[in-house]
Amino acid sequence: xxxxxxxxxxxxxxxLWVASAVVFLVVEVAPxxxxxxxxxxxxxxxxxxxxxxxxGLDRPPLARYLxxxxxxxxxxxxxxxxxxxxxxxxxxxxxxxSLPLALYALALSTALAFPAALYAAARRGRAGxxxxxxxxxxxxxxxxxxxxxLLVLVFAINLGWFSAGGFPGWxxxxxxxxxxxxxxxxxxxxxxxxxxRVMRSALVDILAEDFMRTARAKGxxxxxxxxxxxVRNALIPVLTIVGLxxxxxxxxxxxxxxxxxxxxxxxxxxxxxxxxDLLVVESVVMLLVFAVILVTFLTDLAYAWxxxxxxxxx
Amino acid sequence: xTRLLAPLAVALLAALPAAAQQTxxxxxxxxxxxxxxxxxxxxxxxxxxxxxxxxxGLTRFAADGTIEPALAESWDISEDGTxxxxxxxxxxxxHDGTAMDAEDVRFTLxxxxxxxxxxxxxxxxxxxxxxxxxxxxxxxxxxAQPDGGFLTNMAWGDAVIVAPDSIDAIxxxxxxxxxxxxxxxxxGDRIDLVRYSGYWGAAPALETATFRFxxxxxxxxxxxxxxxxxxxxxxxxxxxxxxxxxxxxxRVLTGTTEGETILAMNNHSDPFDDPLVRAAVxxxxxxxxIIDGAMFGLGTPIGTHFAPHNPDYVDLTDLSAHxxxxxxxxxxxxxxxxxxxxxxxxxxxxxxxxxxxxxxxQLRAVGIEAEIVNLEWAQWLEEVFTGHDFGLTVVxxxxxxxxxxxxxPDYYFQxxxxxxxxxxxxxxxxxxxxxxxxxxxxxxxxxxxxxxxxFLFQLAFPTVADARIEGLWENQPTQANPLAGVRWxx
Numbered sequence: 001x002x003x004x005x006x007x008x009x010x011x012x013x014x015x016l017w018v019a020s021a022v023v024f025l026v027v028e029v030a031p032x033x034x035x036x037x038x039x040x041x042x043x044x045x046x047x048x049x050x051x052x053x054x055x056g057l058d059r060p061p062l063a064r065y066l067x068x069x070x071x072x073x074x075x076x077x078x079x080x081x082x083x084x085x086x087x088x089x090x091x092x093x094x095x096x097x098s099l100p101l102a103l104y105a106l107a108l109s110t111a112l113a114f115p116a117a118l119y120a121a122a123r124r125g126r127a128g129x130x131x132x133x134x135x136x137x138x139x140x141x142x143x144x145x146x147x148x149x150l151l152v153l154v155f156a157i158n159l160g161w162f163s164a165g166g167f168p169g170w171x172x173x174x175x176x177x178x179x180x181x182x183x184x185x186x187x188x189x190x191x192x193x194x195x196x197r198v199m200r201s202a203l204v205d206i207l208a209e210d211f212m213r214t215a216r217a218k219g220x221x222x223x224x225x226x227x228x229x230x231v232r233n234a235l236i237p238v239l240t241i242v243g244l245x246x247x248x249x250x251x252x253x254x255x256x257x258x259x260x261x262x263x264x265x266x267x268x269x270x271x272x273x274x275x276x277d278l279l280v281v282e283s284v285v286m287l288l289v290f291a292v293i294l295v296t297f298l299t300d301l302a303y304a305w306x307x308x309x310x311x312x313x314x
Numbered sequence: 315x316t317r318l319l320a321p322l323a324v325a326l327l328a329a330l331p332a333a334a335q336q337t338x339x340x341x342x343x344x345x346x347x348x349x350x351x352x353x354x355x356x357x358x359x360x361x362x363x364x365x366x367x368x369x370x371g372l373t374r375f376a377a378d379g380t381i382e383p384a385l386a387e388s389w390d391i392s393e394d395g396t397x398x399x400x401x402x403x404x405x406x407x408x409h410d411g412t413a414m415d416a417e418d419v420r421f422t423l424x425x426x427x428x429x430x431x432x433x434x435x436x437x438x439x440x441x442x443x444x445x446x447x448x449x450x451x452x453x454x455x456x457x458a459q460p461d462g463g464f465l466t467n468m469a470w471g472d473a474v475i476v477a478p479d480s481i482d483a484i485x486x487x488x489x490x491x492x493x494x495x496x497x498x499x500x501x502g503d504r505i506d507l508v509r510y511s512g513y514w515g516a517a518p519a520l521e522t523a524t525f526r527f528x529x530x531x532x533x534x535x536x537x538x539x540x541x542x543x544x545x546x547x548x549x550x551x552x553x554x555x556x557x558x559x560x561x562x563x564x565r566v567l568t569g570t571t572e573g574e575t576i577l578a579m580n581n582h583s584d585p586f587d588d589p590l591v592r593a594a595v596x597x598x599x600x601x602x603x604i605i606d607g608a609m610f611g612l613g614t615p616i617g618t619h620f621a622p623h624n625p626d627y628v629d630l631t632d633l634s635a636h637x638x639x640x641x642x643x644x645x646x647x648x649x650x651x652x653x654x655x656x657x658x659x660x661x662x663x664x665x666x667x668x669x670x671x672x673x674x675x676q677l678r679a680v681g682i683e684a685e686i687v688n689l690e691w692a693q694w695l696e697e698v699f700t701g702h703d704f705g706l707t708v709v710x711x712x713x714x715x716x717x718x719x720x721x722x723p724d725y726y727f728q729x730x731x732x733x734x735x736x737x738x739x740x741x742x743x744x745x746x747x748x749x750x751x752x753x754x755x756x757x758x759x760x761x762x763x764x765x766x767x768x769f770l771f772q773l774a775f776p777t778v779a780d781a782r783i784e785g786l787w788e789n790q791p792t793q794a795n796p797l798a799g800v801r802w803x804x
Contacts, residue, residue: 032692038348039434040356041699041726042713051354051432082348082355083501084485090501149532156540164536166526167503258530261537263502271502274662275348276692 008300012293019289020072024065027278027285033057034081034276055081068282077283082275087283090268097167098257098264101180101187102249108188109195109245116192117199122226124204132196139193148186148259155182165260183260187253191245198241202234209233235306243299247292336802337521339783341545341795342537346502346527349485352471353426356434358712358793361471362547363505363525366796368409369474369490372400372419373465375714379623379791381465385414385475385491386453395460395745396443402451406514408477409495415450421478423455435472435713462745466715471792493518493798503527507797519785519801538564538778545779545786547795550664552610558778565781569789570623573710573773574616575665577673580704581766582728585654592765594644595706596634598680599673599768603636608668613771618758619717622772623789626754630762634769641680653681656705660686661694665773666708673708699726710773714792717754720761729766 035051036043052058059067071078077087120132156164162182168175206212207230215225254266261267265284272280347359352369366374374384383389386400406414425431427439441464444456457464467473480489488496493515494507505525509518526543528534531551537543538558549555558564579586579595586592601615614622617630645651658677660670667688674684684706689697698704711719721738723730737757744750762769775790785799 031696032690033696034692036695036700037692038355038357039432041695041711042356042435042437044436046429047432047434047436050430054430054432084349084351093501149536152533152536152540156542157536160540163542164540165528165533166537166542169500259533261503261526261528261530261533263500267502271346271348274690274692277348 004304005301008297012297015293016286016290019293020069020286021065023282023285023289024061024068027282028061030276032276034278037276038082057081068279072283072286078279080272080277080280082272082277083280087280090280091265091284091287094263094265094268096170097180097262098250098253098266100176101184101253101262101264102246104177104180104184105187105191105249106242106246108184109192110242112188112192113195113199116196117203118226118231120196120200121203121207121230122223124207129200133200136193136196139190140197142190144186144190145255145259147189148183148256151182151186152259165262167262180262183253183256183262186259187249187256191249195238195241195245199234199238202237203230206230206233232306236303239299239302239306243295243302246295247288250288250291335519337519338523339520339545339797339800339802340524340526340543341547341797342526342528342534342543343547343795344527344529344534344550346529347505350488350496350499350505351485352474353422353476354432354434354485359527361793362795363507364488364490364492364496365471365474365792365794366492366798367494367507367523368488368492368496369471369476370492371468371470371474373469375469375791375794377787377789377791377796379621379714379789381469384469385419386468389465391745395462395743396457398455398457398464399448400453400455402453403514404451406491407512408480408491409489409510409512410477410480411512412477412479413450414475414477414491416447416453417450418475418477419453420445420447422473422475425476425481426473433472435470438467438470438473459742460745461742462750463715463742469792470714471794494520494523497522515798518798520797523797525795541780544783545777547775547777547786549776549778552612552776555610555612555776555778563781565779565783567777567779567786567788568612569775569777569787570614570621571712571773571775571790572621572714572716572792573712574619574621574716575613575669575708575710575770575773576619577768577770578707578709578727579767580702580706580727581730582702583705585648585650585656586705588648589764590644590648591650592768593634594641594648594680595677595682596765596768597637597644598641598677598682599634599770600636600676601631601770603676604669604672605771607672608665609771609774612774612776614774615771616769618762618769619711619720619767620754620758621714624715626751628755628758630758631769633762634765638680645681651681653683655683655685658684658686658706658708659694659698659704660688660708661691662688663710665710669770670708673706702726702728708770712773712793717757717761720757720766727767729761729764731760731764734760734764 035048035057039048068078080087116132120129123129152164155162167179170176212225212229215229253264254270257264257266269284343362345359347363348357349355352360352364370384372386373381376382385403385406387403388401390399408414423442423445426433427442441457441459441461442455443458446454448454477489493510493513495510497506497508499505507523509521528537534546535551535554538546555566559566579592605613615631616622617633620627658670658674660666670686674686677684698707718738719725720729721735737753741753779786782803784803785801787796
């Protein structure tokens, strides 16, 4: 298990290094100058030049790349061009919204998907199964921002139970969780639909396996066999989906954060791209890359934990 | 039980009018400021939050666009119009408690015009030759040339007086002299201001003000409908305004701005270097169709680069009336009877994206094929504004009194006309209001007759507010939401 973990860790490091180079190059090549953006249409060329010097944009690209990556290794992400505050602090602030939102959405989607999948798999082909599959088909087809607008219309405007958006901060955890509930639900519904479908088909496949028949022959009821032997074996594809979903939830909440005007990572990167706040864009993208790689790594470890055969195979 | 409670209820009701007036306000705007230093960033959102609230200049824009005294109580102008002596108001302090005096004014102006200046409107200060401190309450500003617009320049958000000690942190912790002090900024979400007890003027009715940033039109509608916010200044979903107008909980203000929205033409490149072609484009455009289709009826048609609410405005829309036949004839005269193909580069705002589609259709009707290219602002600045790589573009010029951009041959639409530059020189040298009016009228006519650009409409500024709030600025003579006079009526 340890050797396996070490090999995975090494490939993780290489992936990060390659990613940093790609991210830097892409952002450098994209047209648009942060200094010109900041000074707008009334600015004179010498003013733009003065600002470029002040921001350090006149240094050669390689020097800036090395300064950026070197800084990141020691936890210093540099200073935002437009906001003039340390990027690390800005990202940390936004993570306090985006990370809880992603976890909340993940918890909701799992909580919705597992019972639905078990219910459907146990009633394969019957009315209950068809109803669950029909509902998840709709869930997969409808985009999350549409759910978001629907939730706002019903629960914020008509019923007045929630505010239409915004985030009050964590000083009052109950209020903070309440503010994240509609966005998390909007994010979770389509994810839950996908998860439920994957898990149901995994369970249905497993129900046809020999060891399930053996379990039934031992005298376990259909439901007991499903719980004790079916669920654990169905977890591999489910873990893959959950891992992918978490990365998606962290990075893909940009639209949901716009709809609910939440001060999260998605909104930060959206603003930073339009303002050409290059260091912020590069750093947030790197963070997301790191999160995806880390989650993949943890998912791999989880496979090995769930299925001991995987530890020896590689 | 009911009988027992009734007297209590009566007592509670009687106590209600005595209950304190609401003194907090949540105001939403579309864009979040990228920093809080109005003297080194062009973003209008900075002034939307801070102008006349946290920061003040020597002079300021009043709600009707006129210039009134602010930190300078009065001023004397020398006979030759080159020396301005400002008499500063007494008892003005910065929010950190230090006194604001002539040294701070000199520091501010010298910083803005210095070689390392990163002021986005450095041109406002270029004409200053010297700033001298006479005594703590008196500053003398000597100009290189007389400038009739100097007092207007000093009213801009880029010319506010800053505290020398605050410069290092000004982008995140601004210190000014205004009626509200900066409290905190939760990036991505809100900026909180609190009433400044040491303010020199009348104390504002509000104790706290929160600015929130909601860019998505649907989210703006939802937040306003759910009454999460009290005011939305610059409401981004004009299609929803009738719904708010019909709802007694809300009030809708439709104000004007300094935003001349134009279809700019690259005067330096073929075929727009031919005045006949520019005239053809101007006559091909149906302004009202653009206002109705792209702006849901909000906006005033303009025939030149000047704000219609300005007393000096001349209505020249007839010079470029919608006349497709005339446009086709003009194209034929220019030797382009077959029409031509060009690019129409559009920045992100909806006036450009939605308006651009309609303009392209109108141009197609007279034989001009305009290929639409959608750009982000940063790309637009690089390709169109700096690189001059475009045929046509749509943009709103939101700076107040900016007709002088037509005197800059290197400005992106590259209009190079000695007559117009002469008019601008005369204007700068003239202080008499009546004479200035005549020159401004000539200048408006000159660019309209030359069809430098196709002048479309003046951008409107819709505000949706809780019906109980009064004192909001209806118009936007400069981008600002001054809150000193805002109060709840019940």
